Amino acid sequence: MIENSDPIAQPAGLRFKRLRLRIVILGVLVVIAFAGSSAYDAWRSYGSTLAATHREIANVATALAEQTAWTFEGVDLTLRDTARWYQSDSRKIAPERLDEILANRSAGVRQIRLITITDAQGIQRHRSRGSSPPDLDVSDRSYFIAQRDRTVAGLFMSEPLISRSEGRPGIFLSRRLEDETGAFAGVVAAIVNLEDLQRFYAAVTLGGGGAVQLLRDNGQLLMRDPPDPNAIEKKFPQLVSLGAAESPLTNPIDGKRDFIAVARVRDTPLFLAVTREEAVALRSWHDEAIRLAARSAVVALLGFVGVGLLWRQLRRIETGERALRASEAQLRQSQKMEAMGTLAGGIAHDFNNILGAILGYGELAQQQSAPDTPMWRYIDNVMNAAERAKALVDRILGFSRSGLGERAHVRVQSVIEETLELIAASLPVDIRLEKTLIAGDAALIGDSTQLHQVAMNLCTNAVHAMEHGGVLNVLLERADLTEARSVSRGILSPGPYIRLVIADTGVGIPPEVVERIFDPFFTTRGVGKGTGLGLSLVHGIVSDLGGAIDVKSTLGEGTRFEIWLPATTEVAKPAVEAVRELPRGRGETVMIVDDEPMLVTLAEEMLAGLGYEPVGFESSRAALQVFRSKPERFDLILTDEAMPELVGTELAREIRLLRPAVPVILMSGHGGAALAQRAAAIGVKEVLHKPLQRADLAEALARAVSSAKC
Amino acid sequence: MSSIVIYEADDLMRGLLQEWLTRAGYSVSAVSPCDPPPHVATDLVIVNIEMPKHAGSRGADKIRAAYPGTRIIAISAQFRADLSTVGTTAQVLGVAQVIAKPLTRDALLAAVSAIIDPAN
Numbered sequence: 014m015i016e017n018s019d020p021i022a023q024p025a026g027l028r029f030k031r032l033r034l035r036i037v038i039l040g041v042l043v044v045i046a047f048a049g050s051s052a053y054d055a056w057r058s059y060g061s062t063l064a065a066t067h068r069e070i071a072n073v074a075t076a077l078a079e080q081t082a083w084t085f086e087g088v089d090l091t092l093r094d095t096a097r098w099y100q101s102d103s104r105k106i107a108p109e110r111l112d113e114i115l116a117n118r119s120a121g122v123r124q125i126r127l128i129t130i131t132d133a134q135g136i137q138r139h140r141s142r143g144s145s146p147p148d149l150d151v152s153d154r155s156y157f158i159a160q161r162d163r164t165v166a167g168l169f170m171s172e173p174l175i176s177r178s179e180g181r182p183g184i185f186l187s188r189r190l191e192d193e194t195g196a197f198a199g200v201v202a203a204i205v206n207l208e209d210l211q212r213f214y215a216a217v218t219l220g221g222g223g224a225v226q227l228l229r230d231n232g233q234l235l236m237r238d239p240p241d242p243n244a245i246e247k248k249f250p251q252l253v254s255l256g257a258a259e260s261p262l263t264n265p266i267d268g269k270r271d272f273i274a275v276a277r278v279r280d281t282p283l284f285l286a287v288t289r290e291e292a293v294a295l296r297s298w299h300d301e302a303i304r305l306a307a308r309s310a311v312v313a314l315l316g317f318v319g320v321g322l323l324w325r326q327l328r329r330i331e332t333g334e335r336a337l338r339a340s341e342a343q344l345r346q347s348q349k350m351e352a353m354g355t356l357a358g359g360i361a362h363d364f365n366n367i368l369g370a371i372l373g374y375g376e377l378a379q380q381q382s383a384p385d386t387p388m389w390r391y392i393d394n395v396m397n398a399a400e401r402a403k404a405l406v407d408r409i410l411g412f413s414r415s416g417l418g419e420r421a422h423v424r425v426q427s428v429i430e431e432t433l434e435l436i437a438a439s440l441p442v443d444i445r446l447e448k449t450l451i452a453g454d455a456a457l458i459g460d461s462t463q464l465h466q467v468a469m470n471l472c473t474n475a476v477h478a479m480e481h482g483g484v485l486n487v488l489l490e491r492a493d494l495t496e497a498r499s500v501s502r503g504i505l506s507p508g509p510y511i512r513l514v515i516a517d518t519g520v521g522i523p524p525e526v527v528e529r530i531f532d533p534f535f536t537t538r539g540v541g542k543g544t545g546l547g548l549s550l551v552h553g554i555v556s557d558l559g560g561a562i563d564v565k566s567t568l569g570e571g572t573r574f575e576i577w578l579p580a581t582t583e584v585a586k587p588a589v590e591a592v593r594e595l596p597r598g599r600g601e602t603v604m605i606v607d608d609e610p611m612l613v614t615l616a617e618e619m620l621a622g623l624g625y626e627p628v629g630f631e632s633s634r635a636a637l638q639v640f641r642s643k644p645e646r647f648d649l650i651l652t653d654e655a656m657p658e659l660v661g662t663e664l665a666r667e668i669r670l671l672r673p674a675v676p677v678i679l680m681s682g683h684g685g686a687a688l689a690q691r692a693a694a695i696g697v698k699e700v701l702h703k704p705l706q707r708a709d710l711a712e713a714l715a716r717a718v719s720s721a722k723c
Numbered sequence: 724m725s726s727i728v729i730y731e732a733d734d735l736m737r738g739l740l741q742e743w744l745t746r747a748g749y750s751v752s753a754v755s756p757c758d759p760p761p762h763v764a765t766d767l768v769i770v771n772i773e774m775p776k777h778a779g780s781r782g783a784d785k786i787r788a789a790y791p792g793t794r795i796i797a798i799s800a801q802f803r804a805d806l807s808t809v810g811t812t813a814q815v816l817g818v819a820q821v822i823a824k825p826l827t828r829d830a831l832l833a834a835v836s837a838i839i840d841p842a843n
Binding site: 358361362363364365366367368369370371372373374376377399403404407410411417418419420421460462463596689708709712715716719720 | 733735736739740742743773775776799800801802803804805806807808809810811812815820823824825826827828829833834836837
């Protein structure tokens with residue numbers, strides 16, 4: 014909250030925020046552009062690979078289809094030539110030589126495995142290889158029926174058939190034989206040597222995952238390279254319906270995703286399909302895509318790392334700049350407070366002299382005027398006003414840090430406990446006090462009264478901030494700092510500290526007010542309700558003790574003050590008394606009243622050592638009862654102020670009502686101007702500060718005894 | 724009659740202190756620090772110390788040198804009101820007692836009496 018409220022740091026923060034945002038956006042855009050470029054390259058490469066594959070397999074399909082067409086054309090040429098020869102010359106040749114002539118004719122045509130001549134009754138009469146049974150009847154074969162019945166004109170191509178003469182599968186091509194009258198005289202047929210075609214197809218390098226299929230127009234697979242015995246003769250009509258496919262399809266033959274190009278074999282009912290597995294065809298593209306993706310990922314990673322490093326560097330610069338500005342602001346604030354303190358200290362000095370004169374001469378003047386006259390009252394009012402001014406100047410001295418106070422070993426927890434007891438006694442019913450005091454015997458070198466003022470002011474402010482009730486949380490603990498720390502008001506060096514946290518659940522403080530809360534005379538309370546010196550005093554005291562203050566406040570949620578006080582590592586030493594002889598008593602009986610038995614014992618011992626006759630009481634009521642019974646027994650009363658039954662000032666009043674001349678000395682752990690005034694009003698001689706110093710006590714007792722004698 | 728020397732820069736205060744002590748029966752020499760020191764034997768010196776926080780014991784050194792062995796009461800407008808009269812501040816300054824201004828007649832006379840005539 015303090016940072017946000019810094020009017021200088023905020024624009025710098027915004028500037029850095031914008032710069033960081035721009036760097037991130039730029040970095041992300043560069044990475045996106047590079048990734049986009051790589052994706053575009055991959056997409057283009059994919060398209061090129063697809064086109065190249067399509068083109069390649071389509072060309073191969075066309076070339077192989079043409080080659081296949083030439084193969085069948087060669088077979089047909091042989092069949093036509095044989096038919097002509099047979100119709101014109103066969104009668105002149107002895108029948109037993111005809112097989113030999115047929116063998117000679119087929120020997121020159123590699124793609125023909127066998128040539129046969131069948132008569133009009135379907136009896137196979139001649140064949141180029143004579144290992145088949147004689148007079149084989151093939152009248153039920155399609156290639157014979159088609160020619161006999163003229164269902165085709167010219168060349169007929171059968172479905173794959175098992176040759177009865179060879180017992181092997183093959184495709185039969187047939188042509189009609191006619192006699193002189195044009196009547197059907199039989200058929201000349203050839204079994205095409207598919208192995209030869211397959212060898213040719215195998216010779217074409219398609220690369221891994223490639224295949225060549227020869228199909229009939231009804232989709233029946235005639236031949237495949239590489240061979241697939243499971244698929245031969247099965248029908249795949251969807252294949253022949255394809256042209257040059259545009260994209261990979263599922264191949265019905267092997268179920269794989271393939272590029273497929275289909276070409277019709279000219280002048281035949283055949284189709285030639287060339288396929289290539291998509292995974293194989295795209296492997297090179299796939300590898301390239303991975304390389305591109307990896308490159309993009311590396312570039313993106315480098316980009317992000319770069320942006321991250323830049324971001325971090327900017328954050329460091331920003332943090333450094335913010336710390337510098339905060340430090341400058343703190344320095345300005347510190348200089349301002351110091352300047353105000355110097356000014357206030359100077360004013361306090363002069364004012365105290367002036368007030369001293371006013372009070373002193375006022376007292377003299379009052380002595381010269383008759384009591385209860387108007388003059389006496391006027392002077393009394395002047396002196397009352399001067400007393401008020403005196404209290405104010407003392408507070409100014411407090412925050413100005415120019416005033417000189419005690420520097421003693423102070424056990425912080427006992428002071429805070431005592432302060433909280435006072436606060437708890439006057440706490441509104443709707444405010445709950447929650448305290449955690451775990452500092453043990455941690456101590457500092459300072460003034461217990463000032464420490465009390467710090468806690469009292471902060472607690473009082475917290476209570477005022479919770480008009481509608483809430484929780485006042487007080488924590489006191491030891492805290493060791495291993496490294497320097499900057500807080501709202503001050504910089505803490507490493508070392509042992511005592512941390513006092515006073516937090517409320519009140520209305521909170523607006524950021525613009527937080528900046529000014531420690532300024533002297535700054536108050537948010539109404540005119541006449543607050544002096545505006547409370548937090549200035551706290552700041553002055555804490556700074557004087559070498560500590561620092563951290564303030565955090567959220568509107569509507571509350572405020573939290575953390576007071577860091579340097580803990581002393583010195584062991585508490587008994588106060589060294591001034592090197593002089595202390596005034597001693599002459600056996601005067603002194604009533605000692607304190608609800609702390611140990612303190613009663615201590616005071617008894619001190620007084621006995623100083624020559625007095627102490628009588629201790631742990632109950633103020635019991636003490637009053639004893640005094641009532643024997644008012645003349647005691648020469649002097651020494652009483653604590655904070656006691657549960659009857660506070661010290663009340664006891665003093667009761668005692669002085671019984672015997673006005675008896676001198677009363679009050680003891681208090683925190684003192685303060687209000688108590689001093691209250692005590693003076695009821696005739697208390699002196700107010701001593703706890704812990705009791707032997708010398709102070711001796712002096713005070715001597716003065717009190719001396720005044721009683723006058 | 725015990726004699727007391729007062730070093731006080733403020734005229735009004737100087738006059739007041741002198742009057743109080745004279746009325747109480749002491750022989751008083753009151754001077755400004757700028758004046759030459761009165762060369763008289765004295766039982767007590769009351770000195771105003773300016774900026775005691777910064778001056779420390781130096782504020783009373785000059786007086787100690789001029790009046791060796793003589794008890795000193797330091798008064799200052801920059802002592803906190805709740806200061807112990809014979810506490811650590813008095814020890815640090817090297818004086819018998821310290822009294823914060825504005826001081827009362829009773830406080831001054833009690834301090835003087837405790838030093839000059841401790842038996843009373």
